[in-house]
Amino acid sequence: MRDKLVLIDGHSILNRAFYGVPDFTNSEGTHTNAIFGFLNILFKIIDEENPKYLCVAFDVHQPTFRHEMYKEYKGTRKPMLPELKQQVPLMKEMLKALNIKTTELAGFEADDILGTLSKAGEEQGLEVSVISGDRDLLQLATEHVKIRIPKTKKGKTEIEDYNVTQVLEKYSVTPKEFIDVKALMGDSSDNIPGVPGIGEKGATTIISEYGSIENAFEHADDIKNKRNREALKEHFDMAQMSKTLATINTSVPVEVKISDCVLEDMFNKEALAMVKKFEFKSMISKFDSISTENTFEENFKIMEDFGEVENLLSEIQKLKKVGLFIDLNNDEIRGISITISDDETYYIPVSGFITGEYLKEKLNYIVSNAVEVSVNDIKSNLRFVETETENKLFDAGIAAYLLNPLKSTYEYDDIARDYLEFEVPAYDEIFANYKKDKSVLENIDNISKYASYNSYVLYKSIEPLKEKLENEGMIDLYEKIEVPLTYALYDMEKTGIKVEADSLKEYGDKLAESIKTLEEEIYKEAGHEFKINSPKQLGEILFNEMGLPGGKKTKTGYSTSADVLEKLKPDYPFVEKILSYRQVTKLKSTYADGLAGFIEEDGRIHGKFNQTITATGRISSTDPNLQNIPVRTALGREVRKVFVPKEGCVFVDADYSQIELRILAHMSDDENLINAYKEAKDIHQSTASLVFNVPLDEVTKEQRSNAKAVNFGIVYGISSFGLSQDLSISRKEADKYIKDYFVSYPGVKKYLDDAVESAKEKGYSVTLFGRRRPIPELKSGNFMQKSFGERVAMNAPIQGTAADIMKIAMINVDKALKEQNLKSKIVLQVHDELLVEAYKDEVEQVKQILVDNMKNAADLRVALEVEVEVGNNWNEAH
């Protein structure tokens, strides 16, 4: 067997990866998609070929020899986008870390280096693979050199291979002849002019017959196609020049020797550190073999002896701070890990005399005897803690979230990397291969290692996180808002909300009937059965089989979204049935069936309210999502009727009225907007009056509704395109609305401009309470991304401030309910709405508490208004 040499065309593959992989950044805002794609291709190739040698060639960005001769043809290539450009040096660093040889040569293109090395490799008796996205290189294919062209589609990389036979099959010419084909047809991306008038087809025909441009020119008179014949005769000089340009130089003075390119020790510490920095989570498992060596581990102990544990914990009263991790298995305590000093970390598993109950007891002992206990998520730990925790628990997850709300997780490994400047193995590394081999999840060494790293990092992170919060002006936000809130949320989750399972079932049955009827009607009109909820099949039927007007919209085919169908509805009653079908199936699957699965034995749903998810500071709701229960249609609202207060209670529902617009009025200090609120005007009507320049009492319904859309648009970070879409008007008209709006509210205009400018300067936007949202998109060279960043800069302070205010209100409502010894409890929060399950004799007090605390949560230049209602189900109360 011949040894293998793999040669990679660096820029070409990076470029392919950049355009083939959707744009993304790590949490620092560095674009990493091209690097990710490159590595995927690299690892795939290495997996397949297991080469002995590997080398990556890059272009130097200087005029190359071949192009130097014909400078006038340079310059049509587009400049590299900054998102890609910034990845080039990082890619080279990454390769260096992987111990992969890279090479570049001033004055020559990567092609030439690859050509030279592939020839040399073949001569040394190696089997050579050249990896490039560029078909130019096909000319290099020989018996022992194959060209491999990776294609990234839909996240998967597939590689097309070309040896001599395959080139011949696909292009009907030999690799050498391929140069001549190119000389005739040209290549605009490579600045090869070719012969005007001869395209791919003509070039292939000529060369497959005559073998070369020279021979073809000699026999030019025999060429049958008149246009091609004349073109070749007239422009033979162009063809010759193009051939020079297209020919890869296979004898350039490369500095590297193939023997320098031995592939070894790729998966080392440095490379792992970079992969982690880039946050390529899926690649970390490739480094399994090295992840075992670690410096802290020696300080981690497993403590199974009852006496030892007792002894250890008896010292606890001296402790200032503790890092604590509760290890759960099926919701039961399986062990705990505590870190009590830099080199004392203990994992205590449940075994023998050490029972779950015992550990829970000790846990409470620790909390009451330590000055400060650092945990990752207070809310999820609270069910094991019965002792008073006031000001004792530090929540590293929440702190890390405030410092960067854009991350998807705030695990110990993220925290170590971001705030402690060291790397620790992540879950996937410790439990390597658990997807294939479940036993690794049971392995005590893995379990203790995981638990220990958790408590160790939690222990170490208190000061760095607090210091950072302090420096960034968010310590109050953390202490006064987020931490108290997490207790309020814990209570809400524990309380849950009662849902009538029987009524929900009936509702589901009713929907099922309706679905059946609609289905039959739809199949009848379509002429056959199909998956109505498949956009692909539906698009095919609507726009091809039935010939409805409307073109493509999505990457994959026709758009069949509601706003497209809505426009077709008046002319085609059929699509109305589709829309109904969509609505009814949605209600059934997501709500009727979906919610039923979450009703617990107490007849209540205990959903989760997540505090570290959103970019703006809102809370989110999952398992199930209780913040998107239908309200806009009558049939949807039926769902709300099954949400009921328990026996002896009613619901009291309190709603902020237009909180975001009021915040805008406050933050912009716009005179007209503030006055409108002060005079208690209908804000949309008032806006319409100003924007359309009509007296207040002459504002039409349509004008009001348009003004309402503009008001929404302002809060979202207005764009004429967005507004035009929403109102189904032209962009020009939308533009005029916006202009007129800004004339009416010049303060708002100034505020929004300032918000964008300030965010550009600082890199983040800020709410009234100091909450930050980083906006890396503002630095993008991509128009679309940058525009997105600008809209975010306008929206985030407003949406975020509203979230802050609601959080303050919740804390105070919760506190007031307790202080007044009421049994009534908050059960839901839906961004600007609070739902309280109120005992009947507490209703008046509850109403008062809600209104007072919500109104007084912030002192703005315009008053916050709260609407409060009472009902026997959520629908009635809202």
Add this chain to the structure above:
DNA sequence: GTTTTCACG
């Protein structure tokens, strides 16, 4: 696992 759609604020 990704894409599309749609429910809410």
Add this chain to the structure above:
DNA sequence: ACGTACGTGAAAACC
């Protein structure tokens, strides 16, 4: 020329 309104989560279809 580009191609979107801001913030979420869940289900079905498809690959």
